[in-house]
Amino acid sequence: MTVPNSVDRDFDNVRAMVWTGDTLRLLDQRRLPAVTAFIDCAEVGAVIDAIRDMVVRGAPAIGVTAAYGVVLAARARYRADPVGWREALEADLRALAAARPTAINLSWALDRMRAVATQATGEPLVALETAARQIHEEDVAANRHMGRLGATLIDSGTGVLTHCNTGSLATGGFGTALGVIRSAYAAGRIDHVFADETRPWLQGARLTAWELVQDGIPVSLLADGAGAWLMRQGKVHWVVVGSDRIAANGDVANKIGTYHLAVAARHHGVRFMVVAPTSTVDMAVESGRGIPIETRAASELLEVGGRRVAAQGAGAWNPVFDVTPAALVDAIVTERGVVTQPDRAKMEALMAD
Amino acid sequence: MTVPNSVDRDFDNVRAMVWTGDTLRLLDQRRLPAVTAFIDCAEVGAVIDAIRDMVVRGAPAIGVTAAYGVVLAARARYRADPVGWREALEADLRALAAARPTAINLSWALDRMRAVATQATGEPLVALETAARQIHEEDVAANRHMGRLGATLIDSGTGVLTHCNTGSLATGGFGTALGVIRSAYAAGRIDHVFADETRPWLQGARLTAWELVQDGIPVSLLADGAGAWLMRQGKVHWVVVGSDRIAANGDVANKIGTYHLAVAARHHGVRFMVVAPTSTVDMAVESGRGIPIETRAASELLEVGGRRVAAQGAGAWNPVFDVTPAALVDAIVTERGVVTQPDRAKMEALMAD
Numbered sequence: 001m002t003v004p005n006s007v008d009r010d011f012d013n014v015r016a017m018v019w020t021g022d023t024l025r026l027l028d029q030r031r032l033p034a035v036t037a038f039i040d041c042a043e044v045g046a047v048i049d050a051i052r053d054m055v056v057r058g059a060p061a062i063g064v065t066a067a068y069g070v071v072l073a074a075r076a077r078y079r080a081d082p083v084g085w086r087e088a089l090e091a092d093l094r095a096l097a098a099a100r101p102t103a104i105n106l107s108w109a110l111d112r113m114r115a116v117a118t119q120a121t122g123e124p125l126v127a128l129e130t131a132a133r134q135i136h137e138e139d140v141a142a143n144r145h146m147g148r149l150g151a152t153l154i155d156s157g158t159g160v161l162t163h164c165n166t167g168s169l170a171t172g173g174f175g176t177a178l179g180v181i182r183s184a185y186a187a188g189r190i191d192h193v194f195a196d197e198t199r200p201w202l203q204g205a206r207l208t209a210w211e212l213v214q215d216g217i218p219v220s221l222l223a224d225g226a227g228a229w230l231m232r233q234g235k236v237h238w239v240v241v242g243s244d245r246i247a248a249n250g251d252v253a254n255k256i257g258t259y260h261l262a263v264a265a266r267h268h269g270v271r272f273m274v275v276a277p278t279s280t281v282d283m284a285v286e287s288g289r290g291i292p293i294e295t296r297a298a299s300e301l302l303e304v305g306g307r308r309v310a311a312q313g314a315g316a317w318n319p320v321f322d323v324t325p326a327a328l329v330d331a332i333v334t335e336r337g338v339v340t341q342p343d344r345a346k347m348e349a350l351m352a353d
Numbered sequence: 354m355t356v357p358n359s360v361d362r363d364f365d366n367v368r369a370m371v372w373t374g375d376t377l378r379l380l381d382q383r384r385l386p387a388v389t390a391f392i393d394c395a396e397v398g399a400v401i402d403a404i405r406d407m408v409v410r411g412a413p414a415i416g417v418t419a420a421y422g423v424v425l426a427a428r429a430r431y432r433a434d435p436v437g438w439r440e441a442l443e444a445d446l447r448a449l450a451a452a453r454p455t456a457i458n459l460s461w462a463l464d465r466m467r468a469v470a471t472q473a474t475g476e477p478l479v480a481l482e483t484a485a486r487q488i489h490e491e492d493v494a495a496n497r498h499m500g501r502l503g504a505t506l507i508d509s510g511t512g513v514l515t516h517c518n519t520g521s522l523a524t525g526g527f528g529t530a531l532g533v534i535r536s537a538y539a540a541g542r543i544d545h546v547f548a549d550e551t552r553p554w555l556q557g558a559r560l561t562a563w564e565l566v567q568d569g570i571p572v573s574l575l576a577d578g579a580g581a582w583l584m585r586q587g588k589v590h591w592v593v594v595g596s597d598r599i600a601a602n603g604d605v606a607n608k609i610g611t612y613h614l615a616v617a618a619r620h621h622g623v624r625f626m627v628v629a630p631t632s633t634v635d636m637a638v639e640s641g642r643g644i645p646i647e648t649r650a651a652s653e654l655l656e657v658g659g660r661r662v663a664a665q666g667a668g669a670w671n672p673v674f675d676v677t678p679a680a681l682v683d684a685i686v687t688e689r690g691v692v693t694q695p696d697r698a699k700m701e702a703l704m705a706d
Contacts, residue, residue: 033664163578194670197654199552199576202662205654209667220668221654223552224578225516225610229675232612257578259585260617267616301550301558301574305658309555311386314562315573317547322582 011175011182013214014168016061017068019133024068028055029169033210044073044092051099051106054201058170059244059280060139063105066096067132070113074128085124086117101292102253102321104245104282109135139172142277142335143179150180150240150275150333154189159236161194161227164255165207166242166275176242176275178211180333185217193219194236196227196257200300200318203255224257228264239265243276250326250342251288252276256319262328271330278334283351288323296320364528364535366567367521369414370421372486377421381408382522386563397426397445404452404459407554411523412597412633413492416458419449420485423466427481438477439470454645455606455674457598457635462488492525495630495688496532503533503593503628503686507542512589514547514580517608518560519595519628529595529628531564533686538570546572547589549580549610553653553671556608577610581617592618596629603679603695604641609672615681624683631687636704641676649673 018025024041030053031037039055041047047069050056056065073092077085093110100106116131117124154160160181164170167178175182184190193212198204205221212219222230230236239261245253252258252274265272285291298316302308310316332339336353339346371378377394383406384390392408394400400422403409409418426445430438446463453459469484470477507513513534517523520531528535537543546565551557558574565572575583583589592614598606605611605627618625638644651669655661663669685692689706692699 034661196578197552197663199550199578202657205657205663205667210664213664213666218668220670221663222670223609223654224576225549225552225580225613226670226672226675227578228613228616229609229672230670232675256576256582260578260581260613263581263617263620264613267620301576304555304558305660305662307658308387309658310550310558310574311563311566313566314558315571317573317575317579317583319579319582322579322585 011215012173014211015173016056016058016169017065019068019136024065024072026050026056026065027169029057029207030054032206041072043076044069044096047072048095048099051096057203058165059103059105059242060171060176060277061169062100062103063109063279064136064139064172066106067109067113067135069096070110070117071125071128071132074117075125078124089117100294102244102294105279108279136172139277140174143171143174143176145335146176146275146277146333147174147179147183149338150273151184151187151189153273153331153338154184154238156189158190158238159192159194160190160238160240161196161230161236161261162208162239163196163204163241163258163261164198165203165211167208167211169207169211170242176277177240178208180240180273180275182215182217193217194230195219195221196224197221198255198257199224227261228267231264231268231270236270238271238273240273240275243274243280244321245285245291246274246276246281246332247285247287247291248283248347249287249344250329250332250339250347252324252326252329252332253288253291253293253321254324256322259322259324262324266328272328273331273333274329275333278336278351281334281347281351283347288325291323293322294320364568365526367564368526369409369522370418372421372489377418377425379403379409379418380522382410382560383407385559394425396429397422397449400425401448401452404449410556411518412456412458412595413524413529413630414522415453415456416462416632417489417492417525419459420462420466420488422449423463424478424481424485427470428478431477442470453647455597455647458632461632489525492630493527496524496527496529498688499529499628499630499686500527500532500536502691503626504537504540504542506626506684506691507537507591509542511543511591512545512547513543513591513593514549514583514589514614515561515592516549516557516594516611516614517551518556518564520561520564522560522564523595529630530593531561533593533626533628535568535570546570547583548572548574549577550574551608551610552577580614581620584617584621584623589623591624591626593626593628596627596633597674598638598644599627599629599634599685600638600640600644601636601700602640602697603682603685603692603700605677605679605682605685606641606644606646606674607677609675612675612677615677619681625681626684626686627682628686631689631704634687634700634704636700641678644676646675647673
């Protein structure tokens with residue numbers, strides 16, 4: 001197949017966050033694709049709200065956003081108290097860390113920023129701003145590298161199924177799983193992308209479809225329960241997803257619905273690829289059992305588009321993430337390389353590099 | 354556990370269709386649970402529209418509705434031409450049969466009504482009305498019997514997961530899979546019911562939750578992709594679903610998302626029960642490959658609650674049903690008895706009774 005000439009091969013149409021040098025401008029992902037609106041965060045409280053309320057979501061994007069949030073926090077703390085600002089900053093770091101529980105990239109970014117704050121002598125803001133920009137650009141570079149690595153695993157004439165949104169909106173830019181899909185499509189290997197709509201937040205319908213349409217990559221949405229039937233039709237050869245945290249043994253936490261795709265993929269001989277930077281790997285957690293799984297409000301299921309759909313009196317079970325055991329994962333693609341059939345020894349070797 | 358005294362053990366709070374003696378009154382299921390509204394059908398054209406537009410849905414309910422539709426059609430045809438009405442009626446029977454393609458109960462009911470029309474001497478309307486009422490009441494009786502049979506398969510302290518709506522609204526009354534759940538709950542065997550919201554039409558969120566709340570049976574909705582993770586938590590021991598058509602080899606067509614539950618159930622050692630009257634069994638179809646699967650408009654996925662959510666340019670893959678192979682089915686519960694580990698020989702024996 002040929003790739004349309006009109007495709008922007010850089011796939012850099014959109015950024016979830018832009019540091020203006022003074023404030024952090026976030027694209028409000030809750031309103032996409034109907035409305036393109038931005039929220040300007042001039043202080044860390046606004047950043048915390050934005051992460052918790054899912055103005056910005058996606059593990060790598062949360063990490064990058066939090067890093068810029070530390071710059072805003074340090075600026076306020078340093079202005080208020082040029083001597084004791086580091087101690088005061090700790091409260092902000094804790095509040096940022098608590099905004100969402102599952103994505104480890106959040107605390108990874110905060111640890112990196114804390115180290116810069118600790119080492120800073122005199123006015124710390126230039127060093128912190130440089131560090132945040134570096135976290136951001138490293139994430140984009142990691143995604144582009146993972147895109148190339150993951151694409152080599154995909155044979156020509158392939159259909160892929162993805163879940164949630166793992167693109168520019170979920171990261172510093174370009175995307176993790178969607179980055180691999182972009183790279184593989186540009187290389188002529190992917191014929192068609194299927195995307196779960198991804199209830200309850202509809203990240204697939206609202207965000208992934210929007211990104212792919214902008215790139216000129218053909219995409220078909222499907223109901224989240226339809227993936228196994230799609231595999232049975234022979235329409236997909238790879239499931240490609242991101243992750244919010246990967247345990248030391250290779251277990252993968254990701255958006256609810258991922259695990260059932262992994263089970264169905266194994267049943268049908270479809271391969272299962274996880275794409276995530278090493279900032280997503282948490283070697284301090286032995287296995288998926290140790291990963292905290294966020295549960296969100298029942299209203300996300302009882303209401304649709306802000307309108308109540310379920311009868312009063314009905315409850316809901318609304319875990320936001322699930323854990324796919326390493327045994328169901330064919331490949332974890334990171335910026336340091338690809339781990340096939342992941343286990344603890346292979347993950348340790350990857351992270352020791 | 355104890356069953357609340359307030360539970361109506363008859364579970365007969367609602368009927369999807371009521372024959373008034375003159376018209377067919379249908380509960381408009383598209384508007385539930387927010388609005389309880391009825392559509393009165395005085396002629397067959399309105400019945401055809403109601404089936405196609407999903408005012409009424411659920412395979413057994415479609416069959417019962419179509420039977421009453423034949424009464425309306427025959428009345429008009431007989432009034433217009435007391436001699437040639439039978440030939441004219443054939444056009445109505447064909448139009449009714451074409452309203453939805455997958456549910457075999459539709460053509461089963463039409464065949465029964467056609468036979469009555471063929472045998473009628475003189476004024477046929479009393480005989481046809483009697484036959485339609487009989488189809489309706491037989492369906493309710495079958496459901497109550499299946500409820501008792503299915504409940505005996507379920508051990509005490511069980512959690513069950515169901516999909517779509519298979520209750521009073523989907524049948525003549527009481528329900529198929531939801532009938533088993535009602536019976537097992539009344540017998541103290543079920544602790545909790547989990548219900549897939551069932552995109553794109555949200556029959557689980559809108560209809561199943563509504564029915565169960567009315568019955569005082571605790572219900573938790575979940576996203577369609579979350580079922581496998583629920584099983585992994587050990588929260589469910591049976592998946593209980595209905596069917597729109599069962600092939601001669603025991604393959605089961607049902608609402609999209611059923612097949613992935615069957616795959617996940619097998620993976621987790623969770624058992625899988627299909628509850629359907631024998632009017633759902635189509636011995637003329639060898640296997641699931643021969644069952645026509647309805648595909649509905651992409652807009653059902655691209656829009657939510659009438660509002661566009663996916664970017665312009667995105668497509669959708671929207672099969673309404675899928676097929677679960679007999680090998681993944683632990684039990685098919687019919688009014689004639691239970692078939693475990695179904696295959697062609699067992700289905701033939703069941704239908705030969």
